[in-house]
Each structure stands twice: as structure tokens, then as C-alpha cells.
Amino acid sequence: MFRLNTPSHRAFGASVASALAAAVLAACGGGGGGPYTTVGAIPTLAAATGPLGVVPDSSTGFTSPPKSATEYDKHLALATANAGTKPAADAAPAPGTAAQYDPAALRTQWCYTAEHTSFPPELSDHNIVPPTQMFDNMWSFGPRWVLQYAFKADNGKSFLIDTLNNTGEAQSITEPGLLAMGSSASQLEGAMPTHGHGDHYGGAGYLQQTYGIPIYLGSADASVGAKATPPFTVTQLDSSNLQPQAKDFGGLSMTLLSTPGHTVGTFSGVVPAKLNGKTYHLAFWGGTGMPGTISLAQQYLDGSERLYRLSAAQKIDGTIHTHPFVDGSLAKLDALKANPQSYSSANPFLIGNALALRSLSILRECAAAKVAQLDATAKIPGWITTAVQVTQATNSPGMMQATAVVTDPFGFVQNGHVNFTAQPAGETCTSYTNAKGVAGCTFPSTATSVTAEFAEGTLSDGTVELASATTAQVK
Ligand SMILES: [Zn+2]
Known part of the structure; x- marks a missing residue:
């Protein structure tokens, strides 16, 4: 080819x-x-x-897919090639550690729902990630299959990406997690579920009713707020604007990106991670499972391309994911649990721009494979x-x-x-x-x-x- x-x-x-x-x-x-x-x-x-x-x-170990390959097989092969081989430890930009780039795991997880009809087994892991400091301004806690990220903003307040499954988890995990990071739920500036599924917004109603905080959610998913237990009012993010949207949550500057596909209101983006006086950038992909309709699959593919472009423009240093096994975040949190102080000296989330973009290029090729699976006539150029x-x-x-x-x-x-x-x-x-x-x-x-x-x-x-x-x- x-x-x-x-x-x-x-x-x-x-x-x-x-x-x-x-x-x-x-x-x-x-x-x-x-x-x-x-x-x-x-x-x-x-x-x-x-x-x-x-x-x-x-000598590269990879050969380009044959001309006879189906579009589906071509994109899966390109996803494998993009994942590449494990880089030598000294090839990783300081202070990242190449040990935290696992090409086989990334290839399996990013492509999982393009290749399987069942859910990944990692979704059954209900053990808890304890409050774990990732950066000077950033912590994570929650169930290993779906957790949340908490940020300290410049004004002393805090902000959440995702709110876990329900009121019980908000009380037993989110509230103590915020205390463990030196904040509290009463100091929350707000919370942003990545999309309108219960494992992401389930704790939002409790947090809003108890602390009066705004819950930010894509406008196309906003109707879930009224049906939640307890219900919550949504502060809408504009799902129809597909351009990057700069948002400031109490001094916490994020770039949000509407990426419909997993749901119609899914948001992804780039967040600031501060360490030793420097600000790094981490991309997050807001939806995981690939949709089963061609229209949504095409939007999912488009979103993966726009997140790649945004991430290249902002020279991201790594990625995070609220289903943390998907992009390798869970292994990095485990590494920080084993060696908590390493976050400031050899932070496993800082894998460097080249490897972070490689990870997102796998997502893009898997998304293209999904479109090809749903539409046998699709012709989609590869991204290598x-x-x-x-x-x-x-x-x-x-x-x-x-x-x-x-x-x-x-x-x-x-x-x-x-x-x-x-x-x-x-x-x-x-x-x-x-x-x-x-x-x-x-x-x-x-x-x-x-x-x-x-x-x-x-x-x-x-x-x-x-x-x-x-x-x-x-x-
Ligand atoms: Zn979901």
C-alpha cells in the first residue's frame, strides 16, 4: 500500500x-x-x-498491511504498528520512564471494543485505588474500573473530573479522598462528568445537593441530570462546538473538546498537571466503548482525530483516563502507590510527547477500524x-x-x-x-x-x- x-x-x-x-x-x-x-x-x-x-x-519488525487487506484489518494492523515496540529506557524523555509505556497493553485496550463484543474483564475490578498524589495539583481515587481525578486550583478550591457511581461512593470515596489531598468537598469549585453514563455522573446529585456545586456536562447529554438519583442541574458545555474550548475552573485552566460518539455529549480534553514549578499537559479521552451505529462511530473517529490534533498542538506529556486501565493510567497509579514519592522525581505519567501521541494514534486507528467494521464500503486513510x-x-x-x-x-x-x-x-x-x-x-x-x-x-x-x-x- x-x-x-x-x-x-x-x-x-x-x-x-x-x-x-x-x-x-x-x-x-x-x-x-x-x-x-x-x-x-x-x-x-x-x-x-x-x-x-x-x-x-x-529491521523494524513491522511490515505494511498487504493491499488485499480489508479496511478493518488494515487499521488494526496500523494500530499495532503505531503502538510499536517497547522503547529503551534511555529513549524516554526525562523525567518519564519508558517502563510506563506498554505497547501491547495499549494496543489491546484502545482497540478492545473494535475487536470484541464483550466488555473488557478489567471492568469487573471493583477494588479501590486509595487517594494517590499524581502531581503537585492532582490526585486520583476510586474503583479501579472507573475512578475520578481531583485537581487543586490556584484559588485553593478543588475540581473533579468524574463523580463515581452513586451517592454511597461520593460519601465513602470522594469526600475522604478530597480530605486526603488537603481539600474538602465543601471547597469544590465544581465537577465535570466526562459523559452522561451513571458510572461517571452517579455521585453528582449528592455533591450538588450537599455542597451546591455546579455539575458541568456536555449539553447533548444534559437530560440525564433530571433522571439521576438524586437529580442534579447541569451547567451545560456546548456539545455542538467541535473546536477546543478553553475553560477556567477557579484558576484551573483546561481545554475541553466535544467528542460525541461513546455518547452524544461526551467531552475529552487536556488538563494542566503541575510539578516542581512546571506545568505539564495530559490529554484525556472521555468515552471508552465504541458505538454500534455508523453515524456515532464516524463521530467517535472524528473526535479521536481532533483530540490527537489538540494534543499535538499542546505538546502533551502524557494521558489520563477515568477507566484507567484503558491508557495505562492504572499501572502508573499502582507504581505511585508502591513508591509515593516518585511522583516528584520520576513521574510515571510523564511519558513524553512522542509516546503520548503514539498512544492516541492507536485510539485513532482503532476508531477507524470500528467504522470499517460497521461499513464495509468505508475507505479511511491510515494515520501512521x-x-x-x-x-x-x-x-x-x-x-x-x-x-x-x-x-x-x-x-x-x-x-x-x-x-x-x-x-x-x-x-x-x-x-x-x-x-x-x-x-x-x-x-x-x-x-x-x-x-x-x-x-x-x-x-x-x-x-x-x-x-x-x-x-x-x-x-
Ligand atoms: Zn460510558
Whole structure:
């Protein structure tokens, strides 16, 4: 299914590099030998030789699905490829731990209801996660199959994502959980069930009737409030607005995203997680089980794509899920229970942007598989993750030589657009990858580090090669 381009090797050896340097100097009006205090428009150093392609590399361990594969099987195979293999521990961005990225578990759970007619067995685990500090401003507690996240806002109040199953759990789990984090239910700013199912809003009526708090819920699910035991009034989030919605709950700034599909009023989003003076970002997917109708399945797929886009734009550092086994959160909470202080030194939720986006790309491919399962005529382009690795970053006086290699799970990405940005001054240079996935630039810079960004592109069959980026120190 991947177009193969004629191999076109462009080595960035010494002679090529010096020729490129001369070209840059000429283009910049230089030639006197520097210093390069200003850098003008940097020319493209290597042009694409054709459309974006992938040159297979058998050493990756994955092969692209055959052309004869059904759409359903294709997307499940891409989900497996996106999950990838377990990264080496030293490949994880600090302070995350690669041990907390489990590709097999993520692949199983994100795709569960695309591949099974029964519920996942983890939903039967009714043991309790005790109040567990995840970040300086964030705790979790509740049953292992469906729990809640509690935030401390800047104004000293607190806020809940999800309210557990019923009044009894609100009294026996939520109230003591808030006390354990140094807050109390009387200090709640509000609560937001992710969607209108009882395991998410069941405690909302009690909390509202006892403490007078607003209950935020997608407008399309709002009718459940009147039927709840006890009933509650809904402060509606606009389900018809599919754009990211910035919300401030007492100084707690979230980005919410209407993602209908699991229910018509499901909300997902990105939350701030504060640690040691820094704010990280965690994405959450508000609905789990995939719908059984094509219309809702298409909306579920659309929502998974918009959450991916939002998460890429906000450079998320990890994910959370109120059914915490789905995205690996339960294993991370267990790790924090075993070593509570590790949250501040080696936080298991901070898996890094690349791995967090890989996780959401599995969800997207599983959602596409579900649409294909319900509609045999569906044709949905795959979304494939890529990785970019800086293989050289050296500074001779005033000139940087940088090379990077771009891969996807199946091989080398050819004719891929790579932008190099030097820090701290921000000089940039653009190049394209060869048949070995290698792009290189030589450009005036006194940088201490360089960021290589592969820009998203599309293969001839419509398959999307997702963007990726990495930063390396200059040697
Ligand atoms: Zn639900």
C-alpha cells in the first residue's frame, strides 16, 4: 500500500557539506568568513525528488498491511504498528520512564471494543485505588474500573473530573479522598462528568445537593441530570462546538473538546498537571466503548482525530483516563502507590510527547477500524506515527552541520520535509529526506542544541505520515 520511490541517495559527506556551506554563504550574502550575527532566508538545501514515500526496512519488525487487506484489518494492523515496540529506557524523555509505556497493553485496550463484543474483564475490578498524589495539583481515587481525578486550583478550591457511581461512593470515596489531598468537598469549585453514563455522573446529585456545586456536562447529554438519583442541574458545555474550548475552573485552566460518539455529549480534553514549578499537559479521552451505529462511530473517529490534533498542538506529556486501565493510567497509579514519592522525581505519567501521541494514534486507528467494521464500503486513510532522530549535530566555528533520520514503523520516510531549528538564536534550515530517511543541513549558527521537525505528509494512497520532532544537544 506504500508507494516506493526510486532510491535517491544523497550522502552528506564532507565534500557535500562544504558545497552546501558555500551555497548557504552565497545565499546569505556571506563569504567573508563570519561572524554570522544575522541570518537571512536560508535556502532549501535538498529538494524533494518526488512524492512522500516509505522505503521498507525489514529491521523494524513491522511490515505494511498487504493491499488485499480489508479496511478493518488494515487499521488494526496500523494500530499495532503505531503502538510499536517497547522503547529503551534511555529513549524516554526525562523525567518519564519508558517502563510506563506498554505497547501491547495499549494496543489491546484502545482497540478492545473494535475487536470484541464483550466488555473488557478489567471492568469487573471493583477494588479501590486509595487517594494517590499524581502531581503537585492532582490526585486520583476510586474503583479501579472507573475512578475520578481531583485537581487543586490556584484559588485553593478543588475540581473533579468524574463523580463515581452513586451517592454511597461520593460519601465513602470522594469526600475522604478530597480530605486526603488537603481539600474538602465543601471547597469544590465544581465537577465535570466526562459523559452522561451513571458510572461517571452517579455521585453528582449528592455533591450538588450537599455542597451546591455546579455539575458541568456536555449539553447533548444534559437530560440525564433530571433522571439521576438524586437529580442534579447541569451547567451545560456546548456539545455542538467541535473546536477546543478553553475553560477556567477557579484558576484551573483546561481545554475541553466535544467528542460525541461513546455518547452524544461526551467531552475529552487536556488538563494542566503541575510539578516542581512546571506545568505539564495530559490529554484525556472521555468515552471508552465504541458505538454500534455508523453515524456515532464516524463521530467517535472524528473526535479521536481532533483530540490527537489538540494534543499535538499542546505538546502533551502524557494521558489520563477515568477507566484507567484503558491508557495505562492504572499501572502508573499502582507504581505511585508502591513508591509515593516518585511522583516528584520520576513521574510515571510523564511519558513524553512522542509516546503520548503514539498512544492516541492507536485510539485513532482503532476508531477507524470500528467504522470499517460497521461499513464495509468505508475507505479511511491510515494515520501512521513517525519518529525523527538527530544523527549529527556539530558546530564548526559559526557553522552547524545537522542530520536527522525519519522513520515510520515500516521503514524510511523518503522525500520528507525536515526543518532544523537551532537554539537559542532560532536559525532555521529546511531539507528533505533521502531513501534512507536522512535529511541534512549546514547553516550558520552558534547553537547549543538543534530541533529537527518532520512535517506531516501524505503518501500517494492518502496514508498520513504524522509529524514528529526531537531535540539534540550540539556536540
Ligand atoms: Zn460510558
